[in-house]
Amino acid sequence: MHFDDLLVEKLGEFGPYQKKTYFLLCLTSISAGFHMVISVFLLGTPEYRCALPGWSNDTFEIQNEAHRQMINLMIPDSTDETLKYSQCKLIKNNISVACNRWVYDKSIFKSTFTSEQNLVCTDELRTSHASMIFFGGVLAGAFGLGTLSDMIGRKKTLYLSSWLLLISTMAVAWAPSFWVFCVLRFIVGFSCAGLFMTAFVLGMEIVGPSKRVWAGVVIEYFFAIGLVVLAGIAYAIREWKYIEIAVSVPSVFFLLYWWLVPESPRWLLSQGRHEEAEKIIRQIAKGNNVTLPEKALVNLEADKSTTGRVWHLFTDRVLLIRTLIIFFNWLVVSMGYYGLSLNTGNLSGDFYLNFFLSGLVEFPAYTLCLVFLDRVGRKKLHVSCFVGGGLACICTIFTMLYADESLQPITVTLAMIGKIGIAAAFAVIYVWSAEIYPTVVRNAGMGASSACARIGGMVSPYIADVSKVVDGHLGRALPLVIFGGFSVLAGLLSLLLPETLNHKLPETIQDGKEFGKKENKYFPSKSYSNQAFATDDNISTTKTESSRL
Structure with missing residues (x-):
């Protein structure tokens, strides 16, 4: 048995x-x-400026009028429209020079590893x-x-x-x-x-x-x-x-x-x-x-145990295209998911509330999957969540660049809608890609897909920190636009993948080549039930890696 x-x-x-x-x-x-x-809290970068030479008790906060005047005298104005003072320069003998000591705003963080080690400027x-x-x-x-x-x-x-x-x-x-x-x-x-x-x-x-x-x-x-x-x-x-x-x-x-x-x-x-x-x-x-x-x-x-190897997925044009699309989806969904979490500091409003909301919105995201995965199918749910979430992220550029502070809650709302879509897409792509891969290479394919997701995670910090190399509101808006743009692209490419709900799943490489073709003798449409939450047998996921990490 x-x-x-x-x-x-x-x-x-x-x-x-x-x-x-x-x-x-x-x-x-x-x-x-x-x-x-x-790392959002360990490596968070508080607002900062150069420390005043000769002021042993200098703080980022204005202490008194004399302190304010000294700051205005010795710290040049910032070229970044979102900052009042230059963060890396001070004025000595009427010349702007780089500094090597800084003071930090303590209103959000009392201390971070970044502020303790002075991981700022260069x-x-x-x-x-x-x-x-x-x-x-x-x-x-x-x-x-x-x-x-x-x-x-x-x-x-x-x-x-x-x-x-x-x-x-x-x-x-x-x-x-x-x-x-x-x-x-x-x-x-x-x-x-x-x-x-x-x-x-x-x-x-x-x-x-x-x-x-x-x-x-x-x-x-x-x-x-x-x-x-x-x-x-x-x-x-x-x-x-x-x-x-x-x-x-x-x-x-x-x-x-x-x-x-x-x-x-x-x-x-x-x-x-x-x-x-x-x-x-x-x-x-x-x-x-x-x-x-x-x-x-x-x-x-x-x-x-099965004998398939991951390179078998690249031996046929149909399998190659599908595999590359799946890899790209895993990379983008991981990049977007972790990138949006790391990007919390670029949103206006309360830092901690924004981070709290970015976690809270995942509950409706996963509930969407539980409710609709077997009702509308993998493809429709994944594409709608990924494209919808991506478009919401892209739309934040308008409120971040052209709206005043009173409308910034709209930016946060759009970013959270984007997080819902991307988190839901993360859950769906795991189920969907596992069903597309033929049984003989399913574990190998899922392992390679998971590796792509982790590469996306490695890329995400650099995109989330674009504001460190691009000044102003544009620098704060770009990460969401980049995450959103890639999400829309990945979602649209997913339209080329076959639906798997109520279809017999491919077993061999040949089955994989034929899978999804209309009126196919191997896979007649809607003759089988592979619903995620039905009582019939599902595909085995016991040796594949988890989608989240």
Whole structure:
């Protein structure tokens, strides 16, 4: 008997035992949400100017009239229309010269790593480099710890990632220099990818086929909870070291998972460790109040491995075009998702409220997926969300450049609509692309797609920080326009991909070539049900990487 058949016919696809375990695994997504976007607060750049020479108690805030006069005398006006004073120059002997000391506005942040290390002026792009290095760690962790989980098991990799995340995140708070900070943040990204991805895969492997896509979307709600909670923590603390410590402490709870979370029985079966798998299966049965017949576990087997390789997707023109479109969609959706989160500081209004809203709007985004994924199809939902979200981001340029401050809430609203669309597209592309890839290369294709997403994450900090190289309102508007423009392009290119709802999914490379053609003898239209939330068997997602990281 196949393990999926055992879940459907005997154990239950999502019984009390699986629900408890799944909930525990979802909690790791909250921690992942913390660390994936915490750089907004660690590397935030407060407003600043050069420190006045000879003023030991100089502050960014005006202390008195004499202080104001001295600032006006020694600090030249800024060429950036959004700033009053030059940030990198002061006047000495009637000559404008570069300075090497700065004072920072403390109204938003009491301190950040950027302000402590003076990563401004000629060093201002170092903050973008640091964010890119973090996402590089996520990329390395996905491949390294993903491979390790296939070798030593999900549970051990989950536990190793928990320890590594706890140690590295706590160490970040005491980073003495920029490069030490970058190395530690790389390790944080590495371990964060391992924690979330392994928990995601383990969660998929213990639920039945008809529940996997549902479970894959629901875990994203917990990621959004992490963003919302992080906004509250950062607002209350406002000092980067203590924010980092506060979001690191919950990782201690994950160390208890060694006793609370079982190894994946599906993985154990794939490794030929049937006795260990049988023990865990009986634990699941007991937790679900199910009595297993003695012969139920005879000849039990897991998924059979496939022989396809990712380069098989490039052997045919149809597969090549579809694969490149999918890769581009994954890159853009990740770039836009993380870019919009990192771009919070460029929006007008309250910084913390904007960040809170950027997390809060993800709840309706994922609800859209749950409600409409099986009603309107993958293509219509993905294209409408991606293009609609992209257009909303593009439209912000009009309010940012031509509207006064009283209309800036419109800018925030448009940016949040863009976040809803892009977050929803992120969830849909995972399901849709997995269904387009033929079975023999599905895992390889999804792994390559996930790598493209992480490359998009590495690019996103540089786009979000365009305002550091382009002055004025234009510099603040460009990131949203770039994210929006790429989103519209990716969404329109998706029109070339076939719809997969109610179609038999391709198994072989030849099936993949024929898939989506009208009146095709292999795939007659609407003859099958592969609804994400129906009771029929779904595609296996147990060995693919999660969409979020």
